[in-house]
Amino acid sequence: MYIIIIGGGKVGYYLGRALLDEGHEILVVEKDPNRNEFICGELGSVCIRGDGCEVATLTEVGTGRADMFIAVTGDDEDNLVACQVAKHKFNVPRTIARISNPQNETIFKKLGIDVTVSSTNIILENIEEEVPTHPLTHLLTIKDKGLEIVEVKIPPDSTTIGKPVKELSLPPETVLSLIIRKQRKPIVPTADTILQAEDQIIAATTPESEEALRTALRGS
Amino acid sequence: MKVVIMGCGRVGARLAGLLDIEGHNVAILDTDAYSFRRLPPDFGGTALVGNGTDEESLKKAGIEEADVFVSLTQGDNRNVMAAQIAKYIFNVPKVVCRIYDPLRRELYNSLGLEAFSPTTIFAQMLKEKLEG
Numbered sequence: 611m612y613i614i615i616i617g618g619g620k621v622g623y624y625l626g627r628a629l630l631d632e633g634h635e636i637l638v639v640e641k642d643p644n645r646n647e648f649i650c651g652e653l654g655s656v657c658i659r660g661d662g663c664e665v666a667t668l669t670e671v672g673t674g675r676a677d678m679f680i681a682v683t684g685d686d687e688d689n690l691v692a693c694q695v696a697k698h699k700f701n702v703p704r705t706i707a708r709i710s711n712p713q714n715e716t717i718f719k720k721l722g723i724d725v726t727v728s729s730t731n732i733i734l735e736n737i738e739e740e741v742p743t744h745p746l747t748h749l750l751t752i753k754d755k756g757l758e759i760v761e762v763k764i765p766p767d768s769t770t771i772g773k774p775v776k777e778l779s780l781p782p783e784t785v786l787s788l789i790i791r792k793q794r795k796p797i798v799p800t801a802d803t804i805l806q807a808e809d810q811i812i813a814a815t816t817p818e819s820e821e822a823l824r825t826a827l828r829g830s
Numbered sequence: 831m832k833v834v835i836m837g838c839g840r841v842g843a844r845l846a847g848l849l850d851i852e853g854h855n856v857a858i859l860d861t862d863a864y865s866f867r868r869l870p871p872d873f874g875g876t877a878l879v880g881n882g883t884d885e886e887s888l889k890k891a892g893i894e895e896a897d898v899f900v901s902l903t904q905g906d907n908r909n910v911m912a913a914q915i916a917k918y919i920f921n922v923p924k925v926v927c928r929i930y931d932p933l934r935r936e937l938y939n940s941l942g943l944e945a946f947s948p949t950t951i952f953a954q955m956l957k958e959k960l961e962g
Contacts, residue, residue, distance in 0.1 A: 663907055665933040687883055687907040691934070694910075699937055713885060721914050 611635070614676045614702075616662030616692045617683035618645045621708065621729075625682060626653060637671050663691045665699055673700040682708040690714075693723050719753070746824050749812070757814055759787075762827045764809040769829030776801035778826045781819035788812040834896045834922075835859065836882030836912050837903035841928070843868035845900065850875045857891040882912040885919070893920045901927040906934055913943055 611634045615622050618640030629636050630653060638653075639662040640646045649657040660667035662681065673679065679696040681689035686709050693705040706725040707718055718726045735748050750759040764771065770778060775786060789803065790796045790810040797803070799811075805827075815823050831854050835842050838860035846858045847870040856875030859882050860866065866877045880887030882901060893899065899916035901909035906929045913927035927945045929935040935947040 663934065664931065665937060685907070687905065687911040690911050691907040694941075695934070695937060698941055711884070714883075717885070717915055717919060720918055 611677040612672070612675055613637075613678045613680065614639065614662075614668075614671060614673060614696070616679075616681040616689070617708075618642070618649050618657055619682070619684060621682040623649055623652070625680065626656065630656070639667060639671060663688055663695060665695060668695060668700060673702060676700070676702050678702070678704045678706070680706045680708075684710065686710055686714050690718060690721065690723065694721065697722060697724075715753075745828060746820060756816055757783075758817060758820075759812065759814055760820065760823070762811045762813065762824060764805055764807060764811065764828060766807040768805075768807070768827075770805050770827060771807050773805055774801065775799050775803045775805070778805075780826050781815065781822035784813060784815040784819050784823050786811055786813045831855070831897040832892060832895050833857070833898045833900070834888070834891045834893050834916070836899070836901045836909075838865040838868060838877065839902060839904065840868060842900075842902040843870075845902070846875060847873060857896075859887060859891050883908055883915065885915065888912075888915065888920065893922065896920070896922050898922065898924045898926070900925075906931050910934070910938055910943070910945075913945070917943065 613629055613634050613636050615626050615636060615638045618638045622638055626636050626638050636656055638649055638657040639660050640657055641661060643659060646657050646659045658671060673696055679693060679702040681692040683689055689707040693707045696702040697705050704724050707723045709715060709718060709726050709728045710730055712728045712731050715726050715728055738747050747761045748758055749761055786799045788796050789799050792808050811827060813823060833849055833854055833856045835846050835858045838858050842858060846856050850856045850873055857878060859878050859880050861881055863879050869877060878891050880890060882888060893916060899922045901912040903909055909927045909929060913925050916922040917925040925944060927943055929938060929945045929947055930949050932947045932950045935945045938945045
């Protein structure tokens with residue numbers, strides 16, 4: 611595949627390296643002459659100096675035949691424009707933009723960017739997983755449906771221990787999918803499953819219902 | 831009418847002043863409060879520190895009731911992004927944006943954004959002056 615990467619910072623450089631190793635044809639577009647020289651020195655002649663938002667630059671690098679276009683500069687607006695130019699001027703089938711401000715995720719979607727990757731959100735989620743007392747962990751986001759898969763741990767002092775699932779006041783659009791118990795096989799909860807201390811519950815919910823789900827499962 | 835302007839540079843401040851004198855309800859946004867020194871001393875509109883590509887700042891500036899949005903920062907891409915947010919997220923009836931790069935302006939014009947390139951306009955004007 612021919613993949614164009616806009617932005618030769620840390621993300622752009624390591625991404626380029628990984629894609630090269632996988633056998634893809636890549637090209638990095640970078641404004642800064644020092645970064646440009648560094649990347650060419652490390653990876654071979656796969657970096658050109660230029661503005662990845664400019665039609666002229668993108669014509670020069672053959673964006674018309676690119677299979678994928680990935681914008682990973684540090685500025686959300688630059689990534690947006692680069693992807694839009696690639697999509698609308700050159701009909702690149704798949705555009706991916708890195709975003710720093712998590713709020714921009716929905717905006718970019720509405721403005722036609724195929725995939726967004728929010729580095730801020732990813733870091734937050736990873737840190738959450740590492741904080742053992744964190745009551746609710748995000749495992750997966752199903753973007754196009756507005757749903758997320760989360761994990762809730764039941765602490766030993768929770769008021770819901772000993773109650774069956776049917777007695778919990780779960781928020782709407784929420785489904786308990788799996789309960790993982792200490793030393794035991796995971797079970798699919800039914801209405802009569804009784805909650806136990808240290809249960810790890812995997813549930814599908816919406817971002818708005820997160821708080822209500824946490825309260826329903828752990829008591830207040 | 832209610833106007834939201836993003837970017838209080840020379841053009842933004844001047845436009846804000848002109849619209850204000852004519853009695854329009856003007857809100858102007860800039861990331862740097864120091865830029866507001868360019869506004870006329872008797873400016874009666876609202877000057878707000880904030881980023882025009884940020885939904886919250888735009889809401890504070892009253893984008894939801896705005897009839898017109900104009901983006902006039904130094905960054906073409908920032909202008910494009912803010913204009914698209916105003917047009918497609920907040921459905922502002924009239925959105926105008928400045929894009930210095932003529933090629934980029936052409937592209938966004940064809941995508942439905944009303945954009946002006948001072949580069950093209952000024953070069954054309956100069957040429958006519960020199961020839962005339």
